[in-house]
Amino acid sequence: MNSRKIGMKNRCLLVTAATLLLAVEGLIPNAARAELTVGSLFRDHAVLQRDMPVPVWGKAESGATITVEFAGQKKSAITNTSKRWTIELDPMPSTSKPRIIKVTSSVGNERLEIGDVVVGEVWICSGQSNMHMGYAAVPEIDALVPTAENIRSFTVHRTVAFDQQEACDGEWAEQPPNSAVAFAFAHELEKFAKVPIGIVLTCWGSSSIEAWMPRDMTQTVPHFKTMMTEFDADTATRQRIASILDGPRPWSGQDDIFLRRQSNLLYNAMMHPLAPYACRGLVWYQGERNTQSMFGMVKEPWYSRHSGMLKYGDTLKKWVLRNRKEWNNDEMHFLVVMLPGFYKALETGPRLGAEHPETHSWAWMRESQLQALELAHTGVANTIDLGDVKNIHPKDKLPIGKRLALLAARDTLGLDLKAHGPVMKRVDVTGDHVVVHFDHADGLTTTNGNAPTGFWLADDSAKWVKAEAVLSGQTVILSSPELTKPRFVRYAFAGKPRVNLVNDAGLPAYPFRTDQFAPRQ
Structure with a gap:
């Protein structure tokens, strides 16, 4: 029987490491027999979501019977003609006891083992640079590292793709995510939940909300349809992206920024491969990029061609609903981080100072972000007392993590506590x-x-x-x-x-x- 172990160590027992890598990345030619693979988040040290059905999926030879065993459950399914299979595990209680997921195929007697798997609360943390900011930059959060227990993280490697990808690069680690906000949130949430916390960190600085939107949202968001039509017609941009992706790494700073400012491509490479991994919800700290204009879709510069502040609220709501559809979970919780205090007046309106309500400022973006509350199973962490008038990357991230955890504890853990202000x-x-x-x-x-x-x-x-x-x-x-x-x-x-x-x-x-x-x- 071919037996393989998925994780950072001992990736293969009876097949070559190269063959397994090709299988995991989905690169085996169609003419060859499809190797048994699992979704990218099913790796050693994974955290599974408690108390809800847990989809497990992957690829294998068409017609193969795939069996998944975990925590006393044993479920099977037949691989379809597209060489895909999905099995849903029944809801499970939380446990910090490490166990093994066993996946077998009837074709070739292949076997995968995923070790040290626990069950708890899983959250995706996404957005741009203020989500990306590491905890070492915030002394009071960095000081929490020695007390971090029961927190694991999966960091999605940053890249882009023209088409939706089935896999992404990353590994689970038995350590907090290297994000000040995500770590502070996880640290506080673990205190409330007292179960393993799994954070999936997928973020990239300078990215707009449109960067994280699937192409089919062109059907519901008019300005996004315009953006993607223009992108498809921009041969020079597409060729440059392809050249960067085919070229050496690490990318230059200029190329890195060019990639992350594109629309749709981050979703394809960094969000789509995560679905439908069972999770409680998604924390979203993004919006700074979309504050570059009030009314949106300015002609120049090209990277300011997006929703702007006034269209952001409607775009955000449609994005939430689209993600819930992707995860097949109408109750998937979304926590939005309100943009904190900062002052850079736009030239489209009166410039009356950081405290005046008529200045074209981030006040209008916050109003748009609060529109998320029109949907069920959402929350907005209020940061109006935080921030820095001159620094778009303020360091007062610990209160943000605490306020996010309060909202999650009340709204997803059912705890009776005060989670937001007046x-x-x-x-x-x-x-x-x-x-x-x-x-x-x-x-x-x-x-x-x-x-x-x-x-x-x-x-x-x-x-x-x-x-x-x-x-x-x-x-x-x-x-x-x-x-x-x-x-x-x-x-x-x-x-x-x-x-x-x-x-x-x-x-x-x-x-x-x-x-x-x-x-x-």
């Missing part, structure tokens, strides 16, 4: 005052004991002025000597607002606006 419930206009009512506002207070800051008022003229704010129970009363009939409120609606409003859990109030004014140009 949320505007309604606004009452009474003469020359406006009263803002909040939910999740027990112990509503300010971090410094001063009056609440970050509130602005306007009347029908759309002229915005700073508001005087007074706390009263779970409300904030607003007024301004400059307005006799205020009607509209914007809170923390700026690039880098100065905010101090929190609940008794110390979690910040979410930004909001009550007007429907279009961005002033």
Whole structure:
């Protein structure tokens, strides 16, 4: 019987290492008998998702009977004419006890063994450079490494592809992911769940949301259809990409940036091969690239041709739904990291400073990101009190990880805890005052004991002025000597607002606006 072990060590027992590598990468010619392979995430030290069905898939000779054994289960399926097979394991409880997945084929008596497999909570962490930032750059997160227990990670190697790939490069490691946000999230989540945590890290700096979108989303996202039509017609760009991929590694910095700024290609190589690996959800820290314009699809430079900020919310919702379809899981949870404070005004609007609500700033992107909450099984980690006015890569990542874990613990683990800060419930206009009512506002207070800051008022003229704010129970009363009939409120609606409003859990109030004014140009 041909027997092979999948992992970093002892990749093959009775077949050559070269043959196994070809099989794993799916490079055996069609004319030859298809070797037995499994999906890229099924490697030694893997973490399987607890309490939900677990698909196991791969390739083998057409007509072969494939049998998978794990944790007392034994399931079989027949390989189809495309040489693909899929078997679904029944839901399993969590365990940190290492076990072996055994996969056998009736053709050639082939056998694969995947060792040291545990069962717990699995999350995909994706996005651009702020997800990519390593934990060594953040001292308070780096200091957590010695206390990291029960955390494993699979890092997807960064590359692109013109077509959807069935496999990706990477290995499971018995160590935290080298991402400050992903590690902080996993560290806090393990405290709540007390089970093995598996993080699949797939991210790349400078990437737009369109880079992570499958081509079939051209059917639902009009601007993406335009982008892909233009890409298909751009022979020079396609030839350059092919040349880079065929050339030596490592790539030059210029080539690396050129690749990661392309649309669709990161999805093909770095996201599609992961599905439908069972997971609880996906953490998404991305958006900076799409803040390069307000209205989107600018002509120059080419890498700013994307949704922009105003179209991002609708694009994000469609992307979430498309990923749930890919994973065949309508309850797949999505946690979005709100972009933190930063100031770089766009030239398309008034440039009134980091705290002014009319500046064309990241405030509009945050509003788009919050549209994800219109879908079930979503959360947005509020970072409005974090960030750096001048640094697009701030180091205050530990609070982000903690807030993500709070949302996951409440919404996916069913724990009864306070997971986010105050949320505007309604606004009452009474003469020359406006009263803002909040939910999740027990112990509503300010971090410094001063009056609440970050509130602005306007009347029908759309002229915005700073508001005087007074706390009263779970409300904030607003007024301004400059307005006799205020009607509209914007809170923390700026690039880098100065905010101090929190609940008794110390979690910040979410930004909001009550007007429907279009961005002033």
